[in-house]
Amino acid sequence: MTVREVATEAYREALPILAVSAVGGLFAGVVLGGMQAELSAVPGLLLLVPALLATRGNVYGSLGARLASALHQGIIEPRFDVGNERLRSAIAAAVANGLVVSTFAATTAFLLLLLLGRPRAALPVLVGIAVLSGLISGSVLIVAVVSVVFVGYRRGLNPDTLAGPVVTTTGDVVGVATLLLAARIVLTLGGG
Numbered sequence: 001m002t003v004r005e006v007a008t009e010a011y012r013e014a015l016p017i018l019a020v021s022a023v024g025g026l027f028a029g030v031v032l033g034g035m036q037a038e039l040s041a042v043p044g045l046l047l048l049v050p051a052l053l054a055t056r057g058n059v060y061g062s063l064g065a066r067l068a069s070a071l072h073q074g075i076i077e078p079r080f081d082v083g084n085e086r087l088r089s090a091i092a093a094a095v096a097n098g099l100v101v102s103t104f105a106a107t108t109a110f111l112l113l114l115l116l117g118r119p120r121a122a123l124p125v126l127v128g129i130a131v132l133s134g135l136i137s138g139s140v141l142i143v144a145v146v147s148v149v150f151v152g153y154r155r156g157l158n159p160d161t162l163a164g165p166v167v168t169t170t171g172d173v174v175g176v177a178t179l180l181l182a183a184r185i186v187l188t189l190g191g192g
Contacts, residue, residue, distance in 0.1 A: 013161045014161050031173070031177055035183070042126070042187070044120040044121050045126070047109045047112070048109050048126065048179075049176070053176070057167055057172075059094050061168070062094070063141075063145050065160065065163060068158075068159035068160045068163055070086060071153050087146075091146075098137075099131055099135070102133065103127055107126075125186055132185060132186065133178045133181070133183075140170070141167065141170060145163065145166070148162050148163065
């Protein structure tokens with residue numbers, strides 16, 4: 001293949017998904033804009049938003065890259081098989097990483113706000129929201145990442161080209177939506 005053919009193929013695969021990513025990012029912004037009540041009720045929640053969204057993209061982007069590499073190397077087949085130890089291990093590692101980083105981000109946000117003398121929600125509230133959001137969004141992102149990587153690969157598309165934009169967009173949209181849901185659940189359970 002010539003350089004031009006490779007570039008044309010890359011753009012053919014990437015541009016539609018990048019357009020969807022732009023729209024998804026705007027949707028995530030709309031959801032975030034609708035979180036005013038939760039952001040006011042949970043001081044420090046806004047500080048968590050960028051950290052948690054980046055976490056979703058990094059953790060599940062890594063999962064997508066691992067799966068794509070395994071497909072290219074012939075280590076796994078492009079189908080969801082619960083008996084596949086490599087697939088289960090990759091998913092378990094992504095979930096564990098997501099929960100650990102969510103807890104770390106919430107704790108760090110709390111400590112930073114404490115050091116700065118800024119208003120903050122109680123540590124269990126911030127951690128509860130971050131972890132619950134991580135569990136819910138992680139479940140959705142696993143399905144999205146595995147589906148996109150496997151279906152794309154079966155259709156002859158490069159899963160590396162698809163995984164990044166899909167994970168980023170899905171992570172932003174699902175991340176903000178589950179953060180809103182988790183905040184509402186924690187506030188309801190806490191009587192807030």
